[in-house]
Amino acid sequence: MNHTTSIAAGVLIAAMAWAAPASAQERQGIEAGDVLLRVRGILVAPTESSSGIRPTFPGEKVSVDNSVMPEVDLTYMATDTIGFELIAATTKHTASGKTGTTGGIGDLASTWVLPPTLTVQYHLNPQGKIRPYVGAGVNYTVFYNEKASTGLKSAVGPTSVHMSDSVGWAAQAGIDIDLTNRVFLNLDVKYIDMDTKATLRTTAIGTQTVDVHLDPIVVGVGFGIRL
Template sequence: MLKQVALIALMGMSASAMAGQWQVKVGGSVISPTQDTTDPDLGHFEADHEYAFTPSVEYFFNDNISAELLLATPISHDVAHEGENKIKIKHLPPTLTAKYHFKNSTRFTPYIGVGGTAFVAWDEKTSGNLADLDVKVKEDFGFAGQIGFNFQPADAKNWGVFFDARYTQLSPEVTVKAGGTTVKKIDLDIDPMVYTIGYSYKF
């Protein structure tokens, strides 16, 4: 009987410990590149700003420490060549950060995070005077930093609104071919800021 009581108590404690450990966030993001690239042979390249639907899943180890995985629908990026001709690149930017939440007596909870990000590209297309070139973009991995806050209204039990900004360090390698022969390999400097606003729901 004592063993059964102990088992039930442990199950209850485990269920209580699990409560509030998962959070789902749904938001919209602006991806804003901070760098451009100039090659002495190929000229100037600059990625433009894009918008994306960016859900994320977050696991709380305790009240202060969590890990968040940022997801996104496929993003179609335009890269301008000499300000006119463009390369279209589809990619995904999965980003994982470890976060620290500054708990306080207000309904605002600021947080910071550090981690890593990836640039997974496919379906590269060229146009204009670059149409005859075959462009391939290699996947890339880099550092990610994050700062933001979550706000929980007075009448909210589980949901809130949030805003954060991420800096991601990305310079994917681009291979340019003409007639099947490699003409050039360059690093496309992007290093975007990702600004996100949306809703959060904690389980």
């Protein structure tokens, strides 16, 4: 278990322990004023498309791999049915060449991605034990700790990498299933509009750029608690 996973698990365990003495007669479901804390394991799967690597390899595109990490989110219920969810997670991804010269190099660069996302949710059946919801909102993505791969640096010399930040929209659908009066199972799927321009400054072939539409699907499974 990595350090980030340990922190996320610790947060949920502490919250569950705090709630444990609650009476079995407490209400079920959710209502206005509730705060919902969830910890999920997420799969971030880019549905990427890219431009060519310009100007030297205009016909060669890149692919971006999937990533699995923990995620923590908080939802504040403004009414019985309307909630505001803030999502916090960070994942690492690698961009690779697909064909030609860059395909022969393989991995080109890696980056960490921090995409805080705020969604407005509509919760169906808020007083029930099974509560579907849908949501839509905005996302701001920060790309950080970008690094050129060893293979790329071997091919074109010392290389620096920069990826521009992104602003986009997000959509989600999910379901909460009560396990106790306060603890629930959560299943969640999101689509995030996420674009970046990668700039590679190399020694041998100068500055190269590539536009990448990441647009990931994020699938999450985890547990939550009504605080």
